[in-house]
Amino acid sequence: MAEFAKREIDPIDNKILRALQEDGRITVQALSERVGISPSPCLRRVRQLEEAGIISGYGASIDPKAVGLPVSVFISIKLEQQRAQNLDDFGAAISRWPEVMDCYLMTGKFDFLMRVVCADLEAYETFLRKRLTQLDGVASIESSFSLGAVKSSRVLPI
Template sequence: MANVGIDPVDRRILRALQEDGRMTVQALAEKVGLSPSPCLRRVRQLERAGVISGYSANIEQKAVGLPVSVFISIKLERQRADNLDTFGAAISRWPEVMECYLMTGKFDFLLRVVCADLEAYEHFLRDRLTQLEGVASIESSFSLGAVKFSRVLPL
């Protein structure tokens, strides 16, 4: 999505909502220097424009029994549009896949998968990834820990 004419006030709103998406309109308005009505109008405009795509809670994956993060590089046998789309559609249905990127370079896709343990990952690998048609190679790298993880864009 192209920049939709975000001005400095919109940027302050976006920064504040990234820090705390649950703040009231009143608190947000005070933080960005507006009265509540114009502030809410701007938030709704940012939502309609697709700049704000949703709101969610950040959940600590270890606290919910999913301490293992695996980065998986996938190479397909063929890189035609229909092969890429078929792969993307399949992995989009799997809740373990937190992120998937179409890549340039040696591999076609990079996935971040979360799971409870190595046994759960083995099941994911055997029962899902290796069952997909057109996958030429799978390379897994296990995260030892996050050095930095952020969903906050540098606005």
């Protein structure tokens, strides 16, 4: 987990964060006009938010279907044992797999919930057989295929 530098977030910072979530390529000039401050203090605030770890990076949103990855699978995984080392080993293994888009340590019936993208059912079967089922300590795997996204967002409600 990232360490955050101590920094209070004020209403101007919130406006900056909202604007950058909507358009990470916005110019400093346009951003400053949008939030109501001049460009120099605006840029200074953006850099402070980056240094504090509040802004953790920038990236493009890419349509998975457009790049040949139309299948999303949600996978619930239960480990044989929930010792810290088992959890860490599982996390280290799956973090190297590019198909895994998200993975969360969970409470409840399963230990992990992950979302995987792939080209088709055959590609998912290959992922399942050659990667996921090869991990030591996995007790059960339950896959659910997405029929379509009702809502998908990376924009936080700030």
